[in-house]
Amino acid sequence: MVRVIMGVKGTGKTKQMIDLINSAVHSEHGNVVCIERGGKLTYDIHSKIRLVESSNYDMGTFEFMKGFISGLYAGNYDITHVFIDSLTKIVNADVTDHTLEEFLDWLNSFSEKNNIKFTVTISADRELASEGVQKYF
Structure with missing residues (x-):
């Protein structure tokens, strides 16, 4: 399952993401990972969440993200939920x-093959989203 939270700056995406991440600590039976851009979530999310700061890994393309996510899962089959904050900013x-549609x-x-949930935020006007992106709202 993939869920996209999309909106312009100031619409509450990060607050919604923080709430979802912190509730996942109690509802998920496996490990939860959050990939973010910058260190803005460090003090807002539960310490059990594996926080990955994307600039430490030079993430810049969707192909890199595919490999990175595959590698995360290959190293830990107990991951049940991955949160990605500001996807389009991470991959420029x-x-x-x-390619955004293709990546989603x-x-x-x-997600279906490995029984992992993904929640992604995108900073942009919802009206700009194609049908291929909107199906994940």
Whole structure:
């Protein structure tokens, strides 16, 4: 399952994400990972969450993200939920880029094969989202 939370800056995406992450600590039966850009969530999320700061790994493309997520799972089959905050900022992509849809479809396929949930935030106007992105709202 992939869920996308999308909106312009100041619409509460990060607050919603923090609430979802912290509730996942109590509801998930496995490990929870959060990939973020910058260290803004460090003090807001539960210490049991594995927080990954994307700039430490030079994430810059969707292909890199695919490999990174695959590697995370290969190293820990107990991951049940991955949160990705500000996806398009992490990979330097535009919301109208067709590769965003392709990545979300790949993420959904990976999710189904490995029984992992993904929650992703994207900072952009919801109106700009293609149908391929909107299906994950």
